[in-house]
Amino acid sequence: MGYQEDSPLAQYFEQSQYDTSIYTGFHPLDTGHDALLARITLIESAKYTLDLQYYIYRDDETGHLLTWRLYEAAERGVKVRVLLDDMQERNDDDLARLNSHPNIQVRLFNPNNYRKARNLGFLAEFSRLNSRMHNKSLTADSVVSIVGGRNIGNEYFSYQSVVEFGDFDLLLYGNTVEQTADQYDEYWNSEFAVPVEWINPTNKELTSEEVKQFALDQDFKGQFTSGHYDMTSLKFYSDMRQHKLQIYWGKGKLLYDKPTKIIGEGSQLIDDLQIVLQDVTSEIIIISPYFVPTQIGTDMLVSAVQSGKKVTIVTNSLASNDVYAVHGWYAKYREELVEGGVDLWEIKASAEIKNKWSMTGKSHSSLHAKVMLIDDDTLFVGSMNWDPRSAQINTEMAVLILQEEFVSESKAEMEGHIRNMAYKLEVEDGDLVWQDLAEQTTYTSEPDASIWRRMGAWVAGVLPIEEQL
Incomplete structure (x- = not known):
């Protein structure tokens, strides 16, 4: 058309x-x-x-x-x-x-x-x-x-x-x-x-x-x-x-999988994205609600840190994740990521979402955005999660835009809000802990998650289902 x-x-x-x-x-x-x-x-x-x-x-x-x-x-x-x-x-x-x-x-x-x-x-x-x-x-x-x-x-x-x-x-x-x-x-x-x-x-x-x-x-x-x-x-x-809508301009490209991916013909989006990620010079911020990096992805992220790049991951906590099976497999890689120097944040279930229509006291927050900020000038937005299902099974699409002003503004805004919206994961004395920097509180187990949710995530992490997540 x-x-x-x-x-x-x-x-x-x-x-x-x-x-x-x-x-x-x-x-x-x-x-x-x-x-x-x-x-x-x-x-x-x-x-x-x-x-x-x-x-x-x-x-x-x-x-x-x-x-x-x-x-x-x-x-x-x-x-x-x-x-x-x-x-x-x-x-x-x-x-x-x-x-x-x-x-x-x-x-x-x-x-x-x-x-x-x-x-x-x-x-x-x-x-x-x-x-x-x-x-x-x-x-x-x-x-x-x-x-x-x-x-x-x-x-x-x-x-x-x-x-x-x-x-x-x-x-x-x-x-x-x-x-x-x-x-x-x-x-x-x-x-x-x-x-x-x-x-x-x-x-x-x-x-x-x-x-x-x-x-x-x-x-x-x-x-x-x-x-x-x-x-x-x-x-x-x-x-x-009033024709006052703020418009940012930058060189853009749509990345997307071919429909034939569903019959096993591979991911064009992942192929294109790998080329982009090879050119990262200083920093990558990955925002993904369903984050299952796999061992290969974990090694890649840790290697990026070791080569001098800053890597930040923002994903759901167990309490905010609407698919706890995903969390069960993601949890396997947390300590290795944190010990490898990756900044890992988990969104609070009580995080305040920018929303004029907020149902305060009745709502439960859950991250669903799929965004990457690369270096100082590259924005990636689309349907793709950082997990095996998006990479290998489902078709996905995303737009890649070079736009320094918006990326800079977004990084500054995230720095201003992430401490209130998320837990910072650390390893202390060999154990994973959740730092609530806003409340100056440290948790030694999954914050705000019920015993049943914890058990469900643990069972899912035992099952051989990682490639389906």
Whole structure:
């Protein structure tokens, strides 16, 4: 799909200082409410096309809101394509009815053949179904994209969720948008992307009257434009309306796996990333919610420190990790990393996430951002965790941008907040300890984690499952 010069989005971001065939302009989406509003803005502003690609798309309030806006876009003539990984169980009838709109196409990536007995299908075809499309992108008119770590669901947008994910996306304009659109087409046209009508050839059509009634019943306008969750009161909203959105510019490139990775053809993203990491001169900061470095990765990180580079890892603590099996295997490498000179931090479950809609006292914080800051000028943001599953099994994507100002600001901000948000791991007298530098407290076992969670992580660490994590 070509670049649409007369799209309202092109007119909004139009500039003459940078060559957009080389440069990418981006705005960081580091809060859930801004990330949700940015997606709605792109959907409402699109004139020609909308392409969505997600691993998870929840059947909840924010998922309903975005689907409603997609339907409204289709009603005004926008061509909408939705590509969803099929790991999440969804209602095939609902997808088929949405797909019945002449301007909406829905495809499922690597679908389970057993629609009603999915667990049976997974057991029958484990090798195929174990590999998933973990990519996350939204592109409007081939002009603006959102790429990063967020799926679609309440917990990713800090909306009425028991768990609040600390996540990160980039709103993109410039050369990486065209690359994202090309990546999308490659997945959309692959043999693994199956049209919903092949899976559920329903004759039932979704009518505009039904959608209007659904929107009224859900009270979308009341929920999201008034009261506690009023998106019109956000700074991002006023900045967009007044053309004051801060845009950083830098040379950018999209890194992504080919769809054929799911049949064992290797990771193009990892190959490209290895070239980038070989050129690190002074420092690397890795932010990864699911961090399983393996022995090879641990040796590599320690070797980097020994060669004079500063290595910092920020990941979840056991209490903040929503997948304790991952923690069980990550824990095996902690002492070796710390003793090797790696600065290792674990996010507190009580960490305060930047969120205007914070459900204080009801929420549980969990890191979900996948970011790397390399040397003084390189930013890496995408869907990839630092674990065997991302490296070897699932498909992933990320954007790499050279931008010294943003990297410098991000490192300074992290230094200012990390002591309050995370535990610093140290080794004292041969034992691992957790330093709460804000409270001047030292813990000798996993902070804030129940005995059952500790036992679950320990059992997972005994099982031979590292390559699946």
